[in-house]
Amino acid sequence: MNHYDTIIIGGGHNGLVCGTYLAKNGEKVLVLEASNELGGLAATREFAPGFKASVAHTLFQFSDKVAKDLKLASFGFDINTSPMANVSLNVEGEHVILEGWGASSTLTGVSDKDAEKYREYQQLLKRFSDVLKPFWLKTMPRIGSSSFKENLTFAHLGIKMRMLGKKDMGEFMRVATLPARDLMDENFDSEQLKALLSWDGLIGSKMAPRSPNATILALLYRMSGIHEGAHSLPIGGIENLVQALQTAAINSGVEIKTGAKVNKIIIQADENGLKTNGVELESGEIFTSTRVVSAIDPQRTFIDLVGVQNLEIDFVHRIKRLRCDGYVAKLHLALSDLPKFVGLDKPDGRMVISDELDAIEFAFDDAKYGEPSKKPVMEIVIPSLSDPSLAPSGQHVLSAHVMYVPYKHKDGWSEKNKAELYERVVDTLERYVPDIREIIIHGELLTPLDLDKRYHINGGHWHHTEMSISQMLMMRPTYEAAQYSTLIPGLYLCGAGSHPGGGLMGGPGHNAAKEIMKTKVKVNS
Amino acid sequence: MKSNSDMTEAYIDEQLKVTHFHPRSSKFNVRDAWGLWNGFKFADYYYDVDFEYFCVRNSCGTYDICPMQKYYITGADAEAMLNRMVTRDISKLKIGRVTYLCWCTDDGRMIDDGTVFKLGPDSYMLTSGSPCIAWFKKGAFGFADVKITDMSDKIAALAFQGPTTCEVLKKMGLDGIETLNPFNFRHFSLNGDSDKKLMVSRTGFTGDLGYELWIAPEFALELWDALYQAGEDYLIHPYGEFATGMLRLEAGFILPGLEFNEALKTVRFQHDQTPFELNLGWLVDFKKPHFNGRTALLKEKEHGPEFTLVKLDIEGNKCAEESYLYNNKKLDKHIGYITSTIWSPVVKANIALAMVQTKYLKGDIWAEIYYTKEMRPHLKVAKCTLRDKPFWAPARTRAKPPLPI
Numbered sequence: 001m002n003h004y005d006t007i008i009i010g011g012g013h014n015g016l017v018c019g020t021y022l023a024k025n026g027e028k029v030l031v032l033e034a035s036n037e038l039g040g041l042a043a044t045r046e047f048a049p050g051f052k053a054s055v056a057h058t059l060f061q062f063s064d065k066v067a068k069d070l071k072l073a074s075f076g077f078d079i080n081t082s083p084m085a086n087v088s089l090n091v092e093g094e095h096v097i098l099e100g101w102g103a104s105s106t107l108t109g110v111s112d113k114d115a116e117k118y119r120e121y122q123q124l125l126k127r128f129s130d131v132l133k134p135f136w137l138k139t140m141p142r143i144g145s146s147s148f149k150e151n152l153t154f155a156h157l158g159i160k161m162r163m164l165g166k167k168d169m170g171e172f173m174r175v176a177t178l179p180a181r182d183l184m185d186e187n188f189d190s191e192q193l194k195a196l197l198s199w200d201g202l203i204g205s206k207m208a209p210r211s212p213n214a215t216i217l218a219l220l221y222r223m224s225g226i227h228e229g230a231h232s233l234p235i236g237g238i239e240n241l242v243q244a245l246q247t248a249a250i251n252s253g254v255e256i257k258t259g260a261k262v263n264k265i266i267i268q269a270d271e272n273g274l275k276t277n278g279v280e281l282e283s284g285e286i287f288t289s290t291r292v293v294s295a296i297d298p299q300r301t302f303i304d305l306v307g308v309q310n311l312e313i314d315f316v317h318r319i320k321r322l323r324c325d326g327y328v329a330k331l332h333l334a335l336s337d338l339p340k341f342v343g344l345d346k347p348d349g350r351m352v353i354s355d356e357l358d359a360i361e362f363a364f365d366d367a368k369y370g371e372p373s374k375k376p377v378m379e380i381v382i383p384s385l386s387d388p389s390l391a392p393s394g395q396h397v398l399s400a401h402v403m404y405v406p407y408k409h410k411d412g413w414s415e416k417n418k419a420e421l422y423e424r425v426v427d428t429l430e431r432y433v434p435d436i437r438e439i440i441i442h443g444e445l446l447t448p449l450d451l452d453k454r455y456h457i458n459g460g461h462w463h464h465t466e467m468s469i470s471q472m473l474m475m476r477p478t479y480e481a482a483q484y485s486t487l488i489p490g491l492y493l494c495g496a497g498s499h500p501g502g503g504l505m506g507g508p509g510h511n512a513a514k515e516i517m518k519t520k521v522k523v524n525s
Numbered sequence: 526m527k528s529n530s531d532m533t534e535a536y537i538d539e540q541l542k543v544t545h546f547h548p549r550s551s552k553f554n555v556r557d558a559w560g561l562w563n564g565f566k567f568a569d570y571y572y573d574v575d576f577e578y579f580c581v582r583n584s585c586g587t588y589d590i591c592p593m594q595k596y597y598i599t600g601a602d603a604e605a606m607l608n609r610m611v612t613r614d615i616s617k618l619k620i621g622r623v624t625y626l627c628w629c630t631d632d633g634r635m636i637d638d639g640t641v642f643k644l645g646p647d648s649y650m651l652t653s654g655s656p657c658i659a660w661f662k663k664g665a666f667g668f669a670d671v672k673i674t675d676m677s678d679k680i681a682a683l684a685f686q687g688p689t690t691c692e693v694l695k696k697m698g699l700d701g702i703e704t705l706n707p708f709n710f711r712h713f714s715l716n717g718d719s720d721k722k723l724m725v726s727r728t729g730f731t732g733d734l735g736y737e738l739w740i741a742p743e744f745a746l747e748l749w750d751a752l753y754q755a756g757e758d759y760l761i762h763p764y765g766e767f768a769t770g771m772l773r774l775e776a777g778f779i780l781p782g783l784e785f786n787e788a789l790k791t792v793r794f795q796h797d798q799t800p801f802e803l804n805l806g807w808l809v810d811f812k813k814p815h816f817n818g819r820t821a822l823l824k825e826k827e828h829g830p831e832f833t834l835v836k837l838d839i840e841g842n843k844c845a846e847e848s849y850l851y852n853n854k855k856l857d858k859h860i861g862y863i864t865s866t867i868w869s870p871v872v873k874a875n876i877a878l879a880m881v882q883t884k885y886l887k888g889d890i891w892a893e894i895y896y897t898k899e900m901r902p903h904l905k906v907a908k909c910t911l912r913d914k915p916f917w918a919p920a921r922t923r924a925k926p927p928l929p930i
Contacts, residue, residue, distance in 0.1 A: 271813075271814065273820070273823075309606075309668070312818070313630075313631060313660070313817050314663070316667060
């Protein structure tokens with residue numbers, strides 16, 4: 001039987017990134033993916049004859065270091081693709097549009113005061129995100145560790161913050177965990193602008209503008225990419241990134257199997273304790289390895305694949321209590337024509353429907369109690385504009401993230417309440433795109449429960465588990481598993497549930513690989 | 526009077542519950558010396574501590590263990606769930622056998638100790654001094670087929686301890702009781718009625734021959750009456766918490782709140798204990814590949830515990846209540862503290878359990894004892910001698926069958 005150095009469970013982008021680093025380091029690596037396509041939520045699939053889409057529909061923070069290390073450019077991925085405009089839609093066509101990124105961005109549709117304030121705001125956040133940037137690609141120190149090296153990371157962060165200067169440092173401490181609403185209110189008047197700028201700190205999480213926690217921190221995390229958080233679509237779309245990662249993996253010797261759902265992580269148990277020994281597939285097939293690295297979510301990894309009998313009681317309790325319920329549904333529309341947005345020449349930006357900040361809050365209020373929002377808010381992209389291969393010639397795909405749609409519907413999800421929600425979402429769209437119903441050929445709405453089932457992610461949560469302060473940094477997913485290694489020798493994590501977190505970035509995959517390469521697993525065989 | 530009764534109402538849930546044996550046992554409590562255990566009215570003593578102590582050591586006595594917590598753990602995964610939770614390997618425990626064990630936190634700190642009874646292939650009874658259901662349920666999460674039922678109020682339990690207990694039970698009609706070996710249990714019929722199932726285990730907390738009797742609450746009083754009738758000529762008498770404190774110390778058994786702090790109730794960092802600190806390393810089975818706290822306990826075993834619970838024989842007859850322990854007579858270095866101490870009437874020695882820093886165990890141990898004579902304080906520095914064996918362990922405790930008196 002073939003023995004591998006490392007088996008990676010999950011062929012999402014983090015699994016591929018981690019596997020490629022390890023293979024480049026001379027390891028024999030096998031990546032196992034449950035579904036038939038690689039890429040996880042970034043996988044592109046045909047949802048209607050001739051129409052394709054991926055759940056993740058833009059890029060905004062893919063790590064330039066990972067792209068460079070894995071030479072993704074040579075496999076056709078261009079991280080430098082110019083960002084798209086950020087548009088806050090208005091029914092009357094009075095949109096707020098943010099074009100470009102960073103200092104060179106232009107903001108239209110707001111007062112001069114707001115535009116001026118935005119400049120200040122953008123520069124402040126840029127300084128803050130620069131402080132954090134080096135730490136997203138670093139292993140966080142263990143809580144209670146007395147290791148000098150580990151504590152140096154804390155010291156480094158402290159120095160970085162101190163270097164901001166007294167005033168900025170104070171502001172950083174004040175702002176990082178502020179509710180988005182507070183930060184927006186103290187800076188801007190335009191409700192549309194407030195909604196637009198808060199959006200990225202909120203989407204994907206069970207948090208709304210008034211939730212104190214880590215929405216600003218999440219925003220800063222998302223600003224770690226080369227375009228400071230501005231969204232872009234590479235030529236060839238998201239598929240292009242997944243393909244480049246796949247080619248990089250294969251070229252460095254990674255073996256990949258799709259349609260290979262792992263049922264169990266095999267744990268060797270004897271008087272020396274436990275260690276991983278490989279995996280067993282749903283089909284019964286067994287692959288042995290020195291190390292198993294899980295790119296799938298922590299709950300599935302530990303509770304379903306490792307099994308609680310091999311773990312500590314309070315540790316399992318913390319994994320069980322992780323906040324994993326997703327709140328974003330995905331709308332895919334196959335369109336016979338390019339949709340005409342009121343007051344917009346070409347819908348080639350990222351368009352947000354939320355005419356005021358409270359619209360997001362009210363949408364959240366319904367979802368908190370298990371009901372999809374009565375007035376959903378959403379983010380829309382027409383990916384077929386930059387990647388014509390996604391739809392038949394002259395036709396288009398509309399891709400939208402819809403908030404807030406709870407994983408657990410209070411009455412349970414049914415075809416009926418899903419259809420109702422679909423209608424509600426299209427009704428909302430119709431206010432901004434009056435002819436939308438005439439051009440819909442086919443539509444699908446994937447609730448978080450659908451995402452859970454289709455993509456094998458507990459709760460259908462984009463980030464595997466919430467990016468809340470209690471589950472970030474050295475607490476992600478929880479202490480005793482936050483440095484990629486786990487309590488079981490030979491078992492590692494490398495998915496979005498690990499530091500730095502979710503989003504198409506490659507951070508967890510990169511960090512886990514570095515951690516594995518520096519710690520040789522002690523095995524007792 | 527009205528306001529007074531209103532006030533009582535506000536505290537109605539705070540009132541102590543009474544045990545299934547209360548209608549009989551309370552008649553003995555001539556001093557009204559009630560304490561409490563797990564919310565039950567519980568006798569500190571009935572008439573006189575020393576009298577009750579001597580009843581157990583010389584003949585027999587009963588100790589009401591209704592307030593002790595009892596849980597049924599059943600289902601196909603019951604064994605796996607328990608084996609992951611406790612430090613011993615129970616996979617070899619046979620039906621009809623009981624074993625003593627403990628369970629620890631992830632960090633290897635002891636939560637509680639207790640006994641487990643293997644009732645059937647997928648059926649166990651676990652007992653513990655304090656309620657533990659929240660922890661058990663946490664420990665059961667993720668196992669497909671485990672059911673935990675709190676039986677604490679649904680089983681009446683009475684400890685029956687002392688050298689004449691076998692004889693009394695025989696007289697009560699429990700045929701073949703003499704063939705019940707230590708840490709075994711068996712079912713009998715009460716008063717020859719097969720509907721009145723009486724479970725008897727040869728277990729106890731006194732270090733002497735003794736049994737524990739388990740029965741459905743509706744037959745509790747009938748059991749009491751049958752036992753007290755059979756034991757009449759043997760001066761059967763209930764004994765309370767204080768006598769138990771003496772008896773168990775002679776046997777070297779530990780108590781929560783004295784020798785150990787239940788980990789889940791401990792606030793201060795490491796003010797709880799590991800099994801190694803409590804000299805219960807023999808309960809920790811590292812041959813078992815995994816159990817809760819294994820990694821931490823393995824580390825503790827390798828480093829050695831900072832403190833070790835030891836048995837001390839202290840010179841003189843002055844009780845070293847709450848005494849500090851030192852490395853020499855000049856009291857230079859504080860090395861430990863007494864956890865429990867008594868003058869043992871049966872051993873005729875001043876005995877104690879004590880926590881001593883492990884690294885000082887090889888040297889001298891001296892106790893700083895403060896005592897009074899007619900209210901005048903005195904200080905005595907007394908030499909302590911380590912004892913390996915329990916202070917009281919007569920052959921009859923483990924004899925098969927128990928020797929006739």
